[in-house]
Amino acid sequence: MKKRVILCLLCLLLSGCGSDSAAAPDESGRLRVVATVFPAYDFARACGGEHADVTLLLPPGAESHSYEPTPADILAVQECDLFIYLGGESDAWVDTILSAAEPKGQALRMIDCVDLLEEETVEGMEQEHEEEEHGLGQVKEYDEHVWTAPRNAAAVTLAIGAKMAELDGANAGAYTAGAEAYAGEISRLDEAFSAFFETLPDRTMVFGDRFPLRYFAEEYDVNYYAAFPGCSTQTEPSAATIAFLTDKVRAEKISTVWYIEFSNHLVADSIAEATGAKTAMFHSCHNVSQTELDDGATYVTLMEGNLEALRNNLP
Structure with a gap:
């Protein structure tokens, strides 16, 4: 209305x-x-x-x-x-x-x-509409x-x-x-990401947040777990979702729980605290802060920052 x-x-x-x-x-x-x-x-x-x-x-x-x-x-x-x-x-x-x-x-x-x-x-x-799990009335949504x-x-x-x-x-x-x-x-940035991921025996990432990185994950064969899809309007996952992600971090000895820009990263912090993992941000580049804009941020510089974060936080 x-x-x-x-x-x-x-x-x-x-x-x-x-x-x-x-x-x-x-x-x-x-x-x-x-x-x-x-x-x-x-x-x-x-x-x-x-x-x-x-x-x-x-x-x-x-x-x-x-x-x-x-x-x-x-x-x-x-x-x-x-x-x-x-x-x-x-x-x-x-x-x-x-x-x-x-x-x-x-x-x-x-x-x-x-x-x-x-x-x-x-x-x-977490799914926003549990009744859609069985495919009834579902509309195909693209990322x-x-x-x-x-x-x-x-x-x-x-x-x-x-x-x-x-x-x-x-x-x-x-x-x-x-x-x-x-x-x-x-x-050239794509080549650098490809070269990095080729060195990893395990490409699993856990996001205590939305996951607007489907194309990134597909491109580099990243196995991921997250609280919500990229376009979800939800911001607070259920206790079951947090428990699942926490168990996944423990079971696979994952060292880092990720969150995206402008997140309060409370979910990521909670999972990290429960498992002894650390947290790190992955910038989806969807938007930037005023400081980033004033400092001349570009898609390339932001993604270079992501590559550096991956190098520092993935085994």
Whole structure:
């Protein structure tokens, strides 16, 4: 109900905006790109260079699953040349924007750039709808965190570069070169992850948190256990789930319990305390903090940080 009211208010706001109220075109002639999440923002920055103005719609530190767009967000999307979004459950709020804004430019969904995997429920993982365990009325849901596999991130980068080149033919060569250069950096990162995992006799990871890393796990053959799937709206697992994960850590002598960025990591801490394990963060890159943004974080630097964390915390 709340979202319907917000949508109505936004539609009224936009319908009342004459041409004098609309955002002015970029007088510099640069391509205007709006991205909902940090990976798309970072890939577009790398492709666009000096020829594009790229805006991150999701505020630093914000939770994308529960985010509600502002009137300023609506106007930004309406006036941009290219709008890049996930297209999955975690940014369902984008439907509100697209319904109200009617963008003048083009849109690109990241999930259309790669092969998708279904969201997975592994042993011990908390399920939000127990009645769906038997498959009654289930709807196939895909995991939209496609960028967590570097190979996918490179593919999305190239797709963004190609779209930007299409929209701004005068600078097409620069967009293509920028995309290829950044995709090359990401591919080298992929090789580094592959080389690391090849050294491990056991690739088991336990997350006392959501697990938005299905593509990463698939890419490097990681065996994982977690409290919830990546798009779960739940944050407090049942006693049974915590007990299962605790027993798994003990039985397999797992040294580290993982959590993701912006988590309070209370579940991971609880499991670690009960088992004598340590905890560590794996950054899904879905969003960044204001400090990370100010310090120039990129997808590559964040994933390099993950690689270093894996080297320090996996046997």
